[in-house]
Amino acid sequence: MTALHPRLVSVYDEVTQRNPGESEFHQAVREVFETLSPVVVKHPEYADAQVLQRLCEPERQIIFRVPWVDDAGRVQVNRGFRVEFSSVLGPYKGGLRFHPNVYAGTVKFLGFEQIFKNSLTGMPLGGGKGGSDFDPKGRSDGEVMRFCQSFMTELHRHIGEYTDVPAGDTGVGARELGFLFGQYKRLTNRYESGVLTGKGLTWGGSQVRTEATGFGAVYFVQSMLALSQRDLEGQRVVVSGSGNVAIHAAQKAQELGAVVVACSDSGGYVVDEAGLDIDLLKDIKNVRRGRMSDYARERGLDHISAGSVWDVHCDVAIPCATQNELGEREARALVAGGVSVVAEGANMPCTPDAVRVFRDAGVAFAPGKAANAGGVVTSSLEMQQNASRDSWTFAHTDERLRSTMTEIHDRCLSTADDYDVPGDYVAGANIAGFTRVADAMLAFGVI
Structure with missing residues (x-):
């Protein structure tokens, strides 16, 4: 566990004391605080104005x-x-x-x-x-x-x-x-169309909203791979989960030339070496509301109920199921299997111990607040269309999503460089996100 800056220790202690028993919240706060030491040093005005205390207390x-x-x-x-x-x-x-x-x-x-x-x-x-x-x-x-x-x-x-x-x-x-x-x-x-996003296309929804989180995670992976002159062509990919995010991450990865060999649900996982049949998976999960065991049976494959989908060797891992699904053991299995890129498609699916394993092994790791942002990007685009009583094409909206995910990727890296933690997506995402909010809080006064 990374030590906190002294000015952050008392704030974190206060968070844990005021919110007893809320372990996931404590974990999320700790993960952000562990990257903010250079910010506190460079901008003591944030700590002086109690920005961190205010930010950790919901309005x-x-x-x-x-x-x-x-x-x-x-x-x-x-x-x-x-x-x-x-x-x-x-x-x-x-x-x-x-x-x-x-x-x-x-x-x-x-x-x-x-x-x-x-x-x-x-x-x-x-x-x-x-x-x-x-x-x-x-x-x-x-x-x-x-x-x-x-x-x-x-x-x-x-x-x-x-x-x-x-x-x-x-x-x-x-x-x-x-x-x-x-x-x-x-x-x-x-x-009032703008009160909810993710609506149906016939009543105010946006093209690409259904696909956005999964597509966005893959666009982020594309940018990560491009740093070493690679792309998704021929990459072996494993996705956890088989809900909306996982299915569309698998779909976009395969459209870009990857082979997605495994996905899972709460009952187990399936390895499909030929690459997942996305149409069949959508039919089973979205139409029949079935299970991965049904997919295995119809494809003539084994359904594996023991172990973890992360035991499957891959080049790229995209955890899309739920928080803290991928722990230290699973991270070590992925590293042993040759993984080079991990991008969180879900919210905080990797435990702090897993993230440390990836960092120590030199695996490029993108946190959910960056790689998982595609959903909210397209929600914002839906809000724009609702406000203007407009409707955009799939291609136009998808391009807006792709370009914004590329901008988020670049923002993470440039911020990490600015604070002398080059290549650290976690620090870059946390600092870039925090400083924009903190500056607005200072501008508004004490509210």
């Missing part, structure tokens, strides 16, 4: 009850969250996650990460996050609709296109966003 935290009725007529009760972390750069922006492991610490860690991710894009977006411990898996469309309507009945009073703009995340796709937007429209009597 607003909302927790609410979500009652709904299942298909058997039983009343169910879930808990809803929205953490509006920072609005100094623009309206709060960040997804909604529906998963049984969601609690206050999950939402705060994601919201904290979102501040820096959104700042890195250079777009006028603040940071926030939300969700519920509701599990949509195995629920009927009617149950999901009734839950979403109850959730939005409370949430609608806290959001708006100039206030807080949620999007989808794990467990919240086109179906859920449709139900959420329909209830918002019903309650407010306004067709």
